[in-house]
Amino acid sequence: MNVKSKENQENSAVELVIEVGAEEFEAAVDKVYRKNRKSIAVPGFRKGHAPRKIIEGMYGSGVFYQDAIDELYPTAYAQAVEQEGLDPVAYPKVEVLEVGKDGFTFKALVTVRPPFEIGNYKGLTASKEEVEITAEDVENELKPYIQRATRLVNVEREAKEGDTVLIDFEGFKDGVPFEGGKGENHALELGSHSFIPGFEEGVVGMKPGDEKDLDVTFPEEYTPELAGKAVVFKVKVHEVKEPQAPVVDDEFAKDVSEFDTLEEFKKDLENKLRERREHAAQHAFEDAVTDALIGELKVELPQAMIDFRGDQVLQEYADRFERQGLPFQQYLQMTGQTLDAMREQAKAAAEHQIKIEMALDAVAAAENMTVTDEELEAEYKALAEQYGMEVDQVKAAADAEDVKATLLRRKAMELVKAEAKAEKPQKTTKKKAAKEEEPAAEGEAAPKKRAPRAKKGTPDKTEESAE
Numbered sequence: 001m002n003v004k005s006k007e008n009q010e011n012s013a014v015e016l017v018i019e020v021g022a023e024e025f026e027a028a029v030d031k032v033y034r035k036n037r038k039s040i041a042v043p044g045f046r047k048g049h050a051p052r053k054i055i056e057g058m059y060g061s062g063v064f065y066q067d068a069i070d071e072l073y074p075t076a077y078a079q080a081v082e083q084e085g086l087d088p089v090a091y092p093k094v095e096v097l098e099v100g101k102d103g104f105t106f107k108a109l110v111t112v113r114p115p116f117e118i119g120n121y122k123g124l125t126a127s128k129e130e131v132e133i134t135a136e137d138v139e140n141e142l143k144p145y146i147q148r149a150t151r152l153v154n155v156e157r158e159a160k161e162g163d164t165v166l167i168d169f170e171g172f173k174d175g176v177p178f179e180g181g182k183g184e185n186h187a188l189e190l191g192s193h194s195f196i197p198g199f200e201e202g203v204v205g206m207k208p209g210d211e212k213d214l215d216v217t218f219p220e221e222y223t224p225e226l227a228g229k230a231v232v233f234k235v236k237v238h239e240v241k242e243p244q245a246p247v248v249d250d251e252f253a254k255d256v257s258e259f260d261t262l263e264e265f266k267k268d269l270e271n272k273l274r275e276r277r278e279h280a281a282q283h284a285f286e287d288a289v290t291d292a293l294i295g296e297l298k299v300e301l302p303q304a305m306i307d308f309r310g311d312q313v314l315q316e317y318a319d320r321f322e323r324q325g326l327p328f329q330q331y332l333q334m335t336g337q338t339l340d341a342m343r344e345q346a347k348a349a350a351e352h353q354i355k356i357e358m359a360l361d362a363v364a365a366a367e368n369m370t371v372t373d374e375e376l377e378a379e380y381k382a383l384a385e386q387y388g389m390e391v392d393q394v395k396a397a398a399d400a401e402d403v404k405a406t407l408l409r410r411k412a413m414e415l416v417k418a419e420a421k422a423e424k425p426q427k428t429t430k431k432k433a434a435k436e437e438e439p440a441a442e443g444e445a446a447p448k449k450r451a452p453r454a455k456k457g458t459p460d461k462t463e464e465s466a467e
Contacts (some may be wrong), residue, residue: 001076004105012114016096017107018080025103036067042392065099069106077108087113090308091171091381113310118362121416124296126288128422129281135272141269146248149161153159153239158205159240161191165203166239173231181231187236196222203235211236277278289420290356290413297359301351309354310347317346361405361414371404379403 001024004017033052042050042058069085081088093109139384152164161164165188171181188198189219206212213235218226246252253265274398318328332339363369384391 001080003080003083005009006258007111010106012112012300012305014084014086014110014112015107016077016080016084017105018073018076019105020076021104022102024072025068026101028071029064031063032067032071036064061101062099065104068094069099069104072104072212073106076192081110085154086110089302090304091115109305111302112297114302114305115359116297116362118293118359118366119296119298121293121296121359121363124289124292124416124420125423126285126292126420126426128285128288129425131274131275131277131281133270133277137273138266138270141273142266146245148387149252149256151244152295153244153248155240155242156208157240158207159190159237162189162243164189164204164241164243166241167203168236168238171233173226173229178226181233186226193217196420199233202233203237206235206240207239207319208237208240216354227239250286250287257290285420285422286417291414292420293363294355297355297362298360299355301354304349305354306347309350310343313350313353314343314346317342332402357405362411362417363416367409367412367415369411371407375407376400376404379407391450 002019002021004019005015006017007015010088030052033055037050037052037055038048040050040055041047042054045051045054052064077092077094078211078386084275088110092111095107096104097107107172113364129197132135155163167186167188168184171187171353188195188200188203192205196218198217199214202212202214202216213233213237215230216233217230218228220228222228246255248262250261250321253259253262257265259265259268292339320326321331330344380398380403381388384394389397
């Protein structure tokens, strides 16, 4: 391999013209011939025994050239890049210039890491939420426990909003039953808006044993065969059940938690809520600090670098779904997304990722940070535990320089965070962290509106008949 020329181009690209000599090329051509001769039929010769000269005479002297080039150029390219001290950040664009018995010459356009520098990275300021827990917040944390302990009790009265009714129903369009419009012993919570508009409202006021015809109209955005159509549902109510909430006292606390008193239980809910909100606030603060650090980065990223990293991010997405047993194409169909849209999202994530890495690399360089052998060994052990591997396996699989780079960036990030200053948020964003935070116990998601369907079921809450 010989680098004939090296020329800097625009957009952080370097053009290399690389030459592979006759001896090396001939060896590769012969290797390709021996690999492929068994699949080439030549009259007068047993399959796989035709001499190379005969095959070249039949198909041309360059019949094996392309495969030989494919065999050689990756190694030749890697050697040239190392020789010239380049730092590629994308796949090269390769073009063969000349090829013959004396070897071949190719051009490689190499996208390299662009120059970059960091401005101020100490004392960065970012907004941080002040965590406040009110009595109302604690009561909201308590609600899911109360809901799960609430029983449904049979009552002999007219149904009202909030009750659950057990009904039979059948829908008719122009006097003819339509598909999917019939159900028996269906539990329906009135006011849940799980059925089409007008249906639940029409059941309100009915008592056990009552029968009624409901005139309703399907929404315009419903399935084509029923959208906007007027129909009649024949409904019969079997049971009316009202929710009976538990008495929220010490006994309740014992039933739903590990605590003996309601006060202790509420205090635990408050502490856990505070911990979650503080974690959310800290995470949001660190993200804001990272954004501020990126704002201090001075760099022009080549598009090829973003595209290359974006493809890596997209492949990681696909691999993650495959490991979970969901083919990526099936995921796209389920979510209604296109591959192009996902690729654009991946590119945006890749650009952000690249800038974070560069900014932290610049901080590490400015601070003359290093990684000790002890720190590197500890990281190998941590990775081994994380992936359930032996340390030697991790060392064999992981690139030491990549691991060191990760450790240096981690150190740089810790420095930036330690030096950062938190500011009080503006009033308009006062409770952003609290709103984004998830509740301690999962509540029931609001159901989507739908037409009554033929489905037997029982309410989610415990049913109990009144004595």
